[in-house]
Amino acid sequence: MNKSFKSVITLLLLTVVLAACGSNNSGTGTTSNASPESANNGEKVKLTAWAWNVNVGALNEAITAYQQDHPNVALEVQDIGRLDVYDKLSTGLAAGGAGLPDIVLVEDDRLQGYLDAFPKGFVNLSEKGFDAKLSEFPTFKQELTKKDGVSYAFPFDAGPTGVFYRTDLFEQAGVDASKIETWDDYLAAGKLIKEKTGAQLFPVDKFKDDATLRIMLNEQGAFYFDKDGKIDFNNPKYVKALETLKKFDEAGLIKDVNGWDGTVSATVDGTIASIAFGAWYTGTITDQAKDLSGKWGVFQVPAFEKGGNRAANLGGSSWALTSTSKNVDAAFSFMEYFSTSPDVQKVAMEKYGLFPSLTSVYNEDIFTTGVEFFSNQNIWMLFAQEMNAVPTPYYTKDYSVALDESVKAQSDVFNGKAAADALKEAAARLKDRTSREVNGG
Structure with missing residues (x-):
């Protein structure tokens, strides 16, 4: 884990040189984008995402539900392993965004390192309007996805x-x-x-x-x-x-x-x-x-x-959009749906064991019933009640x-x-x- 992450810092030196080469890396998502609306009018959009393990299944479940209203938006989730995600992400960011996906999963303990090393590498979600949704997440998750008061990632599991x-x-x-x-x-x-x-x-x-x-x-x-x-x-x-x-x-x-x-x-x-x-x-x-x-x-x-x-809290991750994506609007629309839909987050928890940061999910039945394996104790509500008190x-x-x-x-x-x-x-x-x-x- 540590060895992989050190590549972020090493490659920071490269970004100083490569940034001068330019790659439309504005960090605001202003590259030529296909929106979900244009996709519904006949333009097909294929998003790509990097993730690992159970997160892959959760994202695939979400796109299936999303396609009911956005049939022309497709998603390819590449399961390339956690450490490989970080190696490839570091290399791509250092190369000005070359070869990166539209969407990438980053653990919370690593996100600030990427935001420091590559300040223009990810889409500014505040400018896209995501801050209006932040009250739906615990304070600590909000702060972990921000840099200098700006949101750069969608809070996910905790x-x-x-x-x-x-x-x-x-x-x-x-x-x-x-x-x-x-x-x-x-x-x-x-x-x-x-x-x-x-x-x-x-x-x-x-x-x-x-x-x-x-x-x-x-x-x-x-x-x-x-x-x-x-x-x-x-x-x-x-x-x-x-x-x-x-x-x-x-x-x-x-x-x-x-x-x-x-x-x-x-x-x-x-x-x-x-x-x-x-x-x-x-x-x-x-x-x-x-x-x-x-x-x-x-x-x-x-x-x-x-x-x-x-x-x-111990662990957790969030989703970021790379600023060189050609499909920022479509990616933003899908990930906003993914991160703020109680139904989607409930599935991620029930099928894949990913504890949601979205607080509205805590009203679902799974949080009000006991778990047989754990002596019929209502363990999920115990965990949920902690979220707003985590420093x-x-x-x-x-x-x-x-x-x-x-x-x-x-x-x-x-x-x-x-x-x-x-x-x-x-x-x-x-x-x-x-x-x-x-x-x-």
């Missing part, structure tokens, strides 16, 4: 977080999940669960990823960078999060896992009793642990103090470098270093690598 837990193991230990409100409560519950069942509390890929730490940061309204783009590793909230994570490790409650496969294995083999992750993890659990149906539940991520915020994380173009340094700091703490010291050292390294200012440094 990853509101929760703690997925084994109801049978909690019951065996006499732990009531509904009583867990804080990380201290969770720690006490974990000690009892391990004593009674032998299971550790949750998995962490200690030396390669900091997903749990990011959840802890986000719910506190902190992240790698502050809203001004300064390095925020020395933030007391960051120190508190890492110190809290270390407490769980010192109590023997964290299972060290290796990568995604290790995380999934620990989730389904009974060696851990819970895991904090995004809503999208429901699909992995139901697919990989079919024999555990009815033995899972979800509760909100614990707060750092009683009554504190328990909403956080905005500030990724910046240096997100991948900051992630690398955050993981190093986490590793240092698990190896015995004090959290404040590890973070201060990581902040200094990050400053050297990015030339950004450090808060509290």
